[in-house]
Amino acid sequence: MLETLEARFRAAMPAVDFCSFRFMREKAEQVAVRRGVLEPVSSSDDMGVMVTVAHDGGWGYGATSDLSQEGLERAVKQAREWAERTQGKTVFDPAELPQAQAKGHYAGPVENAWEDVKLIDKVDLLKRECARLKTDDAIVNWISAFSHTAGESLIVTSAGGHLTQTFSYLIPSMMVHANKGAETVRRTFGANAFGRQGGMEVLQQTGFNTAAPRIAEQALMLLAAPDCPEETTHLLLAPDQMVLQIHESIGHPIELDRILGDERNYAGTSFVTLDMFGSYQYGSELLNVSFDPTISEQMASYGYDDDGTPAVKEYVIEKGLLKRPLGGATSQVRAQPLQPGIQGVANSRACSWNRPPIDRMANLNVEPGTSSVEDMVKSIERGVYMETNLSWSIDDSRNKFQFGCEYGRLIENGVLKGVVKNPNYRGVSASFWRNLAMVGDASTVQIMGTPNCGKGEPNQMVRVGHASPTCLFSDVEVFGGAK
Amino acid sequence: MMRDYFHQLSDAVGSMLQGNEVYTLNFLAEESDFVRFNKSKVRQAGAVTQRSVSIDLIAGQRHAEGELCLSGDLELDRPRVESLVKSLREQRGVLPDDPYLLYATEVHSTDQEGEDKLPSKADAVDQIQSAGAGRDLVGIYAAGGIQRGFANSLGQRNWFSSNNFNLDWSFYHTADKAVKEGYAGFEWDPAAFQKKVEVAGQKLDAVKRPSKRIERGNYRVYLSPVALYDIVGMLGWGGFGLEAHKTKSTPLLKMVEEGKTLDKQVTLRENTKDGVAPGFQGAGYLKPDHVDLILEGSYKDCLVSPRSAKQYGVPTNGAGAHESPTSLDLSGGALAQDSVLETLETGVYMGNVWYLNYSDRVNCRTTGMTRFATFWVEDGEIKAPIDVMRFDETIYHVLGENLVGLTAERDFILDADTYFRRATSSGRMPGAVVNAFAFTL
Numbered sequence: 001m002l003e004t005l006e007a008r009f010r011a012a013m014p015a016v017d018f019c020s021f022r023f024m025r026e027k028a029e030q031v032a033v034r035r036g037v038l039e040p041v042s043s044s045d046d047m048g049v050m051v052t053v054a055h056d057g058g059w060g061y062g063a064t065s066d067l068s069q070e071g072l073e074r075a076v077k078q079a080r081e082w083a084e085r086t087q088g089k090t091v092f093d094p095a096e097l098p099q100a101q102a103k104g105h106y107a108g109p110v111e112n113a114w115e116d117v118k119l120i121d122k123v124d125l126l127k128r129e130c131a132r133l134k135t136d137d138a139i140v141n142w143i144s145a146f147s148h149t150a151g152e153s154l155i156v157t158s159a160g161g162h163l164t165q166t167f168s169y170l171i172p173s174m175m176v177h178a179n180k181g182a183e184t185v186r187r188t189f190g191a192n193a194f195g196r197q198g199g200m201e202v203l204q205q206t207g208f209n210t211a212a213p214r215i216a217e218q219a220l221m222l223l224a225a226p227d228c229p230e231e232t233t234h235l236l237l238a239p240d241q242m243v244l245q246i247h248e249s250i251g252h253p254i255e256l257d258r259i260l261g262d263e264r265n266y267a268g269t270s271f272v273t274l275d276m277f278g279s280y281q282y283g284s285e286l287l288n289v290s291f292d293p294t295i296s297e298q299m300a301s302y303g304y305d306d307d308g309t310p311a312v313k314e315y316v317i318e319k320g321l322l323k324r325p326l327g328g329a330t331s332q333v334r335a336q337p338l339q340p341g342i343q344g345v346a347n348s349r350a351c352s353w354n355r356p357p358i359d360r361m362a363n364l365n366v367e368p369g370t371s372s373v374e375d376m377v378k379s380i381e382r383g384v385y386m387e388t389n390l391s392w393s394i395d396d397s398r399n400k401f402q403f404g405c406e407y408g409r410l411i412e413n414g415v416l417k418g419v420v421k422n423p424n425y426r427g428v429s430a431s432f433w434r435n436l437a438m439v440g441d442a443s444t445v446q447i448m449g450t451p452n453c454g455k456g457e458p459n460q461m462v463r464v465g466h467a468s469p470t471c472l473f474s475d476v477e478v479f480g481g482a483k
Numbered sequence: 484m485m486r487d488y489f490h491q492l493s494d495a496v497g498s499m500l501q502g503n504e505v506y507t508l509n510f511l512a513e514e515s516d517f518v519r520f521n522k523s524k525v526r527q528a529g530a531v532t533q534r535s536v537s538i539d540l541i542a543g544q545r546h547a548e549g550e551l552c553l554s555g556d557l558e559l560d561r562p563r564v565e566s567l568v569k570s571l572r573e574q575r576g577v578l579p580d581d582p583y584l585l586y587a588t589e590v591h592s593t594d595q596e597g598e599d600k601l602p603s604k605a606d607a608v609d610q611i612q613s614a615g616a617g618r619d620l621v622g623i624y625a626a627g628g629i630q631r632g633f634a635n636s637l638g639q640r641n642w643f644s645s646n647n648f649n650l651d652w653s654f655y656h657t658a659d660k661a662v663k664e665g666y667a668g669f670e671w672d673p674a675a676f677q678k679k680v681e682v683a684g685q686k687l688d689a690v691k692r693p694s695k696r697i698e699r700g701n702y703r704v705y706l707s708p709v710a711l712y713d714i715v716g717m718l719g720w721g722g723f724g725l726e727a728h729k730t731k732s733t734p735l736l737k738m739v740e741e742g743k744t745l746d747k748q749v750t751l752r753e754n755t756k757d758g759v760a761p762g763f764q765g766a767g768y769l770k771p772d773h774v775d776l777i778l779e780g781s782y783k784d785c786l787v788s789p790r791s792a793k794q795y796g797v798p799t800n801g802a803g804a805h806e807s808p809t810s811l812d813l814s815g816g817a818l819a820q821d822s823v824l825e826t827l828e829t830g831v832y833m834g835n836v837w838y839l840n841y842s843d844r845v846n847c848r849t850t851g852m853t854r855f856a857t858f859w860v861e862d863g864e865i866k867a868p869i870d871v872m873r874f875d876e877t878i879y880h881v882l883g884e885n886l887v888g889l890t891a892e893r894d895f896i897l898d899a900d901t902y903f904r905r906a907t908s909s910g911r912m913p914g915a916v917v918n919a920f921a922f923t924l
Contacts, residue, residue: 042537043547043548045550061529068554090526182741184844261521391842393839395659395871396838400924402924422842457651459900459901
């Protein structure tokens with residue numbers, strides 16, 4: 001199919017300053033069992049092409065699900081019309097944008113292919129896990145599920161670029177609700193952030209097959225637990241909450257397109273400004289953060305971004321110092337005159353064929369430190385341990401945040417104590433990371449990710465990956481439910 | 484033209500059935516222009532043509548669902564649709580009966596074809612860039628046709644098309660100090676747009692004043708219709724669905740389990756009749772004109788999808804699979820819009836809120852931020868923009884014991900969301916004056 005498409009691309013290639021064809025296809029399947037009953041099994045096959053034209057000082061795109069020669073030529077015509085209509089009106093000079101010339105192929109990892117396991121065997125597996133969630137009458141809702149997506153892309157450019165990539169994503173999930181009267185608690189399998197690239201082996205890698213009894217037990221404990229206390233104290237965050245903390249208060253603030261103002265009408269601006277790169281102390285010296293597309297099983301690993309830039313690992317924060325933004329080739333060109341020497345990463349990404357690439361997070365990871373969980377707990381005279389994101393909210397400059405978790409435990413005199421429900425905390429990004437007191441070692445790291453990062457106008461939802469150790473913060477406001 | 488294609492496609496799928504098979508089919512298409520602006524210049528501009536069909540292939544209580552993107556040319560699409568039907572048939576063969584499968588068996592066909600009165604692309608872009616001249620305009624213009632269709636093998640055909648635009652934009656002063664506006668509809672009126680630009684410009688002048696930082700604490704506030712839409716819209720996250728009620732996961736659990744009530748001024752409806760969403764849902768049921776969700780402060784009815792209807796033995800009221808409202812309508816109150824500053828007296832005028840999420844779902848407590856034009860008001864006069872503040876409040880305070888009043892006038896808000904496709908949801912909202920609204924950070 002790709003050969004046929006490429007031939008059509010070349011036949012439709014217009015005589016312009018620059019043109020690219022970006023084909024994306026995603027075949028997805030969802031299987032879920034709710035309270036022992038199989039939900040409707042659904043599948044989808046989505047594909048289309050975005051044609052981008054830069055010509056004579058204008059820039060435009062045309063995207064279509066009509067992959068016939070005529071359909072592609074209509075998309076070329078639309079892209080050219082928009083390029084013509086925007087001549088001299090764009091926020092950047094299209095002639096200055098790099099023209100992707102890279103050639104290559106990237107294939108994400110798959111050991112035990114999704115399609116090699118019969119549908120009925122997948123259903124049986126989910127039914128078994130679903131049944132193991134229902135351990136008590138108080139559990140009123142119990143669900144096990146997974147979804148799989150097979151992705152494929154082809155980029156062909158007028159500058160000689162030719163890139164093909166294939167991906168396989170598996171997202172396992174489990175959830176229970178436990179209820180007593182007007183009190184209900186939720187407990188999930190890592191807030192469904194255990195998505196990874198790979199096949200059915202992801203279930204073993206992430207512990208899906210052993211999680212159900214623990215999820216049910218903890219839900220029942222939460223139902224009987226007191227609220228999280230309200231105080232300023234030490235906060236120990238598990239990786240399945242660190243995912244969210246990294247995402248919202250490091251990832252988004254350092255996206256270069258936000259800093260350049262593109263997102264101000266929707267996702268927001270940033271407290272980070274261009275002059276802060278290279279000099280701003282983002283966190284304590286224990287904080288090391290990498291943009292890392294090389295951990296193959298992580299959600300947003302790839303060989304090339306959607307502008308065709310080869311992806312390599314880069315540190316964005318080292319020993320707490322802010323080094324470089326998350327900005328792709330287009331944003332880097334725009335930022336250079338404003339902050340000469342600024343660098344970026346290969347993170348120009350589109351959610352699908354029908355949306356243009358913008359700066360996205362991809363994999364953004366906190367590098368491990370040297371402390372064991374036991375050492376961190378022992379160091380705490382009083383504090384709270386929180387696990388699994390439940391609630392998230394942050395201001396449009398990505399500073400004042402408030403996050404909530406599913407599961408909390410008190411820490412007193414170096415020992416983990418009783419369970420608390422509604423564990424919430426709030427803070428300010430600019431000071432929170434400077435209170436990073438201890439960073440867990442490699443044994444505490446979990447590789448996680450989410451398929452639901454929203455941003456952009458028109459809106460786009462992309463997969464991102466976050467790997468993190470367990471981390472300890474000091475002087476954090478924690479609190480519980482409504483009084 | 485798309486309507487003809489939809490009918491041809493539906494007939495073609497019918498011709499592919501075998502034995503006692505039944506199909507239901509949902510068709511989604513749009514032709515959109517998207518123009519993104521930053522600093523009053525174009526950031527990205529382009530066109531998207533997307534068409535897809537989802538088919539549920541049913542035999543007895545067994546079924547399998549699949550979705551496929553389409554070219555829009557039946558000769559090209561037929562082989563791929565045939566292949567989908569064949570794979571669904573194979574998949575269905577290995578699946579067990581679905582005890583909760585329910586689809587419309589009474590035929591109710593409808594046809595709603597929207598007129599195309601959209602402006603030319605050049606006119607719209609020129610007017611928007613003119614409005615941004617000398618200012619920092621950022622936002623998006625989205626426009627074009629939207630089509631939705633439902634068909635089944637019993638002969639039902641439902642068609643909906645609409646041609647609309649939605650300009651969602653802000654004027655920025657500096658950093659996070661800005662004014663947000665929206666102009667959406669079916670026919671572009673240059674005078675109406677100019678009026679909105681002028682009003683936004685006036686608010687921008689107020690935003691340029693030195694900002695005020697307020698301390699944490701409880702304040703009397705005015706919530707604009709757009710801000711209230713976002714807060715009430717949170718209830719759509721499982722608040723009204725029968726499934727969420729039966730599994731005790733609704734954020735309105737205390738209304739259901741303990742008889743907790745809101746202020747008697749609060750009547751909230753799913754008002755399909757006056758909304759802009761299609762009047763049919765994915766299994767072929769038509770939506771009633773309206774469903775009373777909260778009536779005079781008390782919980783009334785749930786949104787019931789066909790699946791929930793079958794599971795819990797109650798009639799469906801045409802809700803979609805997620806049982807979320809698409810045309811929220813909060814009744815107006817007695818406050819005159821032009822008296823809200825006087826009624827507020829001293830407190831915070833909240834033009835917009837941002838990034839809402841439940842911080843305690845059982846107590847329907849929501850946290851979020853102020854954003855855009857939010858002002859400190861003293862003695863009924865706007866004094867200064869305030870620096871952004873976090874709030875954390877329960878709906879039982881905001882629309883319950885602390886509600887001072889709702890405005891008589893209401894705004895019609897067309898959703899600007901474009902995730903996957905352009906949204907067809909909307910809301911009708913008044914503004915609200917609220918006492919002791921909790922700001923926490």
